[in-house]
Amino acid sequence: MNVLNFAHAFLSDSAHWHGYDGIPTRFAEHVKYSLEALLLAALIGLPVGLVTGHYGRGGNALAMIATAGRALPSFGLLILMVIWLGFGLMPVMVPLVVLAVPPILVxxxxxxxxxxxxxxxxxxxxxxxxxxxxxxVEVPVALPLVLSGLRTAAIQIISTATIAAYPGFGGLGRYIIDGLAQKSYEKVIGGASLVAGLALVTLVVFWAASRLTVSPGVRRSS
Structure with a gap:
């Protein structure tokens, strides 16, 4: 049975579309975690990036912060936050925000x-x-590149938000974690397929946002 057959078997099973463990519920949870993490990262990264870029100062410091943020292992940071803060939403948000801030900032x-x-x-x-x-003057011209940073951060959050399932939270990662524990490869591949599909939808959303918010002249010059 190949990967496509596993994914089809999972998605075509009506039992996976109902209840607290159904795909709509897990999908909504995953989107909720991802949007919250992206909003927090944007609130941190955008103002700092705009101000430092405008005045042309702090580029080396931002590069160091970005390098440090990318070097941190998200799963290891999640475990550390759970040990330090206990179970809850905060230990999940910290590694996702730390992962997303560098691409937005830089x-x-x-x-x-x-x-x-x-x-x-x-x-x-x-x-x-x-x-x-x-x-x-500056932001309208820089908007395509700013949106690309937000898009990169969003994709990274969506793919990494699967770790939210480890400390007991929901989301699409629940299928992957539970599938591995149950040795149900149909569930693992089905969950991974849904995460990949959500990432593709996110790309389309950012493409549409770019078409709506960036002026045609800036798009052509870009």
């Missing part, structure tokens, strides 16, 4: 730094305050 910084300085200097010459220069 990409936002680089996006602002890559903006052509000519319109920025012209805006300052007209007497624009720094906040308006940032949000009315």
């Amino acid at each position: 990409t936002t910084y680089e996006a602002i730094r890559s903006v052509d300085p000519s319109p920025v200097d012209a805006a300052r010459g007209m007497g624009m305050p720094e906040a308006r220069v940032l949000f009315q």
